[in-house]
Amino acid sequence: STQSTWGNQGRIRFRKMVNYPKTRKTYCGHGNCKKHTLHKVVQYKVGKASTVAQGKRRYDAKQRGFGGQTKPVFHKKAKTTKKIVLKMQCTKCKKVDQYVLKRCKHFELADRKKGPKGTDW
Numbered sequence: 001s002t003q004s005t006w007g008n009q010g011r012i013r014f015r016k017m018v019n020y021p022k023t024r025k026t027y028c029g030h031g032n033c034k035k036h037t038l039h040k041v042v043q044y045k046v047g048k049a050s051t052v053a054q055g056k057r058r059y060d061a062k063q064r065g066f067g068g069q070t071k072p073v074f075h076k077k078a079k080t081t082k083k084i085v086l087k088m089q090c091t092k093c094k095k096v097d098q099y100v101l102k103r104c105k106h107f108e109l110a111d112r113k114k115g116p117k118g119t120d121w
Contacts, residue, residue: 015104018084021112026088030095037092043109044085044098081105 020041028037050056062070084101101107 015102017106017108018101018104019108019110020086020101022109023112024088028090028093028095028097030090031093033090033093033095037090039088039090039097041109042087042089043107044087079103 022041024039024041025036026039028035028039059071081103083103084107086099086101087096088099089096
């Protein structure tokens with residue numbers, strides 16, 4: 001069930017629960033494909049932060065020694081949900097595209113199932 005809820009700041013809408021298929025037929029614009037093909041769907045995960053990135057090296061150098069915390073630490077977190085990012089991999093050419101969904105409280109990648117009246121999803 002994808003019930004929409006109105007936030008208290010204007011017209012912010014998010015869904016409570018989203019079910020999404022693990023495979024989906026969608027357009028692939030890469031290479032020789034350029035047509036609708038079957039795609040494998042995986043939820044995007046943020047990778048481990050690199051310790052050799054310039055910003056991290058600069059931050060660590062500034063933090064070294066006495067003087068406490070040198071940069072502001074963010075505390076005013078306002079959002080309760082995150083936008084869902086999906087990675088879609090074409091089964092023919094193996095290219096990956098990212099696809100952003102709306103905000104939701106709970107997200108699930110599920111196998112295709114028969115809905116009411118025999119409809120698929």
